[in-house]
Amino acid sequence: MLLGTWNLENLYRPGGPYGPPDEAGYEAKLAALAAVITELDPALLGVQEVGDPEALKDLAGMLDDDWHVAVSEHPDGRGIRVGFLSRTPLTVVADTRAFPARLRPVQADDAGLTAGQAGRGVLAVEIDDGDGPLRVAVCHLKSKLLSYPDGRFQPRDEGERARYGAYALYRRAAEATALRALADELLAGDGQGRDVALLGDLNDEVQAATTQILLGPPGSEIGTPGYDRPDRGDATRLWNVAPLIPPGQRWSRVNSGRRELIDHVLLSHRLVHRTTAAGTGLPGEGPPGLPSVGPDPAERRGEPGSDHAPVWVRVGG
Numbered sequence: 269m270l271l272g273t274w275n276l277e278n279l280y281r282p283g284g285p286y287g288p289p290d291e292a293g294y295e296a297k298l299a300a301l302a303a304v305i306t307e308l309d310p311a312l313l314g315v316q317e318v319g320d321p322e323a324l325k326d327l328a329g330m331l332d333d334d335w336h337v338a339v340s341e342h343p344d345g346r347g348i349r350v351g352f353l354s355r356t357p358l359t360v361v362a363d364t365r366a367f368p369a370r371l372r373p374v375q376a377d378d379a380g381l382t383a384g385q386a387g388r389g390v391l392a393v394e395i396d397d398g399d400g401p402l403r404v405a406v407c408h409l410k411s412k413l414l415s416y417p418d419g420r421f422q423p424r425d426e427g428e429r430a431r432y433g434a435y436a437l438y439r440r441a442a443e444a445t446a447l448r449a450l451a452d453e454l455l456a457g458d459g460q461g462r463d464v465a466l467l468g469d470l471n472d473e474v475q476a477a478t479t480q481i482l483l484g485p486p487g488s489e490i491g492t493p494g495y496d497r498p499d500r501g502d503a504t505r506l507w508n509v510a511p512l513i514p515p516g517q518r519w520s521r522v523n524s525g526r527r528e529l530i531d532h533v534l535l536s537h538r539l540v541h542r543t544t545a546a547g548t549g550l551p552g553e554g555p556p557g558l559p560s561v562g563p564d565p566a567e568r569r570g571e572p573g574s575d576h577a578p579v580w581v582r583v584g585g
Contacts (some may be wrong), residue, residue: 269397271550272580273314273406274520275468276301278348278570279320279327286346286413286568298323300573301356302330305353307550308578310500312395313353314406316469319343324351342389350391350406350468359381361403361454362392367442374438377417378431386443390450398583400463400538403454407447407468409478410440412523412530413563421564440471444481451506453483455536459503464507464536469576471530474510482534483504490540506534509581512546520548520577522560531579545582 279301280287282294305313305327318324328335332496336358336574339351342365345359352358365386367373367451373384385580392405414432416423423429447466454464472478485501488494492513510518510529561568568575 269309269583270500270580271312271404271465271583272307272310272578273274273316273469273533274304274578275316275408275469275531275552275576276327277280277571277572277574277576278565280320280325280347281323281326284319286569287323293570294571295574296320297570298327298330298571300310301327302552302572304578305331308428308518310353310578310580311355311397312358312402312404313578314404314467315351315353315577316400316406316408317348318351319346319350324353328353338391338393340389342386344355344378344388348408349388350408352391352393353404354393354395356395356397358393358395360391362405362415362450363389363390364446364450365389367446371442371484374442376435376439383439383442386446387422387439390447392454397463397583400460402463402465404465404467405447405450405454407443407466407470409443409447409469409471410436411471412436412440415564421566423496436532440478441481443529444478448484448528450484451484452483453503454507455504457503459536460498462540464506465531465539466534469531469580471540473529474508474532478510479532502537506536507540509533509535509540509546512543512581513548513579517548517555519556519558520579521575522564525560529579531576533579533581535581539583542583543581544584546580548579549577551580 338351343349373382522529
């Protein structure tokens, strides 16, 4: 079974302010996305930046066989949300943007606006993978690409850049904390017996503090002597599969010429020990070829395909 995550980059039907300007551009985008998904051949794919739920259905209609679709009912201000494409029936078990009860709202701008919930919903589903239930949550945390008042993507000065960078970090950390709380519910203290995965666009790299929040108890990381030694943390711990990705493929986006791995798959104890491979892009094709993006996301409006590469794991029985 191949399990993956992919940011589809502004999947909107044509004619709106964010998607392709015309039907031809829309069809080209769908065709490019469908070609990658067909080659990837996932059993379950978590997706981000679904700007229009009907567009995800259009994409599913271009794939082979019958696919099942689920989308979050909690989009952000641009209408983008997370979702799933699945070869087998799925059941939604959570769709939430709530912060944990003890986590207070965080500052979001210079005017003192606060954010007391995630900007985009986190969606969790359950499928039967042939070896029992598999519970998977997909997310899209607050972006590192900063936006400023009046729709600007450039700051007035470095003080404004620093402040809005901090506001984005506050929100991303709070959202990661909310995602970890959902992981605790899905694991239910039984990571050795439950197949649980968190996946999505975390908008930060492996060693970032926000990404590390999701791991749970420290220790037993992949590649360390403790990995094959059971301990009490295995019940609630999650493992990021990034160390299993070949070093020459460890990026899922290129930001201003710099390769970065910001899309991630994290697995429970039972699931990570059944993982046989992990990668980015398409299996067997080597490093992903991606465009370099800058601070203004509108520059790629109407471009086919995506500015992210899929990240995937293959799990045995």
